[in-house]
Amino acid sequence: xxFTAVKYNEIIVRGNYSKILKAxxxxxxxxxxxxxxxxxxxxxxxxxREIAALQYxxxxxxxxxxxxxxxxxxxxxxxxxxxxxxxxxxxxxNGKLTxxxxxxLLSSISKSLAYIHTRTTEKPAFIHYDISDNNVFILNVxxxxxIDFGTSFEDGGYPAxxxxxxxxxxxxxxxxxxxKNRNKETxxxxxxxxxxxxxxxxxxxEPFTEMVGSLNRQICFDSxxxxxxxxxxxxxxxMDCLAKDPRQRPSMDNIYTQLEQYR
Numbered sequence: 001x002x003f004t005a006v007k008y009n010e011i012i013v014r015g016n017y018s019k020i021l022k023a024x025x026x027x028x029x030x031x032x033x034x035x036x037x038x039x040x041x042x043x044x045x046x047x048x049r050e051i052a053a054l055q056y057x058x059x060x061x062x063x064x065x066x067x068x069x070x071x072x073x074x075x076x077x078x079x080x081x082x083x084x085x086x087x088x089x090x091x092x093x094n095g096k097l098t099x100x101x102x103x104x105l106l107s108s109i110s111k112s113l114a115y116i117h118t119r120t121t122e123k124p125a126f127i128h129y130d131i132s133d134n135n136v137f138i139l140n141v142x143x144x145x146x147i148d149f150g151t152s153f154e155d156g157g158y159p160a161x162x163x164x165x166x167x168x169x170x171x172x173x174x175x176x177x178x179x180k181n182r183n184k185e186t187x188x189x190x191x192x193x194x195x196x197x198x199x200x201x202x203x204x205x206e207p208f209t210e211m212v213g214s215l216n217r218q219i220c221f222d223s224x225x226x227x228x229x230x231x232x233x234x235x236x237x238x239m240d241c242l243a244k245d246p247r248q249r250p251s252m253d254n255i256y257t258q259l260e261q262y263r
């Protein structure tokens with residue numbers, strides 16, 4: 001693709017530190033619709049970390065990075081807006097999912113997260129740090145894509161600026177993120193968020209929904225209400241993900257293996 005001649009179209013998201021735009025890039029075959037993420041100087045470090053996480057990607061369940069421009073502080077990403085829908089919007093429009101509908105999607109998400117969390121000779125292990133219903137897209141009945149790696153970082157390389165506030169989607173934050181226990185902020189924070197996501201898919205709402213101050217106390221001290229779906233093994237897997245102690249949560253590899261057994 002030729003990123004020197006990108007045609008920018010509408011702004012679809014405008015945040016404090018970045019803008020998301022629909023755009024068209026030239027290709028050898030003609031042109032292709034893409035998404036451009038443009039950040040300001042304040043978000044320079046997150047911009048570089050997101051590129052670091054995505055440039056190693058060889059997994060179809062993770063949004064594709066086509067390229068980036070350091071000078072413009074732009075990254076050029078796969079356009080999913082016409083391919084799928086976020087889990088948040090899906091539930092808003094259709095309500096909660098049945099276990100039969102949720103299982104293949106959760107299996108897809110867990111497989112992608114297991115890939116992100118695994119260190120190989122080709123890539124380091126990463127923590128996404130903001131898995132939520134807005135950051136996972138449903139493409140079809142059995143395929144998903146994880147997006148927005150702006151808060152991600154290499155496992156063991158906790159960014160100092162994360163100390164400033166509790167980063168992430170509040171209802172999906174693990175207890176150790178709220179208490180800022182750096183030593184416990186491992187890939188298990190993504191496992192916890194995955195459990196919250198699965199809970200919402202089956203119940204229609206997250207287990208803890210108070211305003212932020214009360215919400216944080218709920219997350220740290222309260223037990224979530226049972227899921228009570230018609231698929232008890234799936235309920236149990238998701239509830240295991242919500243253990244307060246991150247050491248008691250299963251790994252994403254383990255979760256994927258379990259979910260595949262029930263598909």
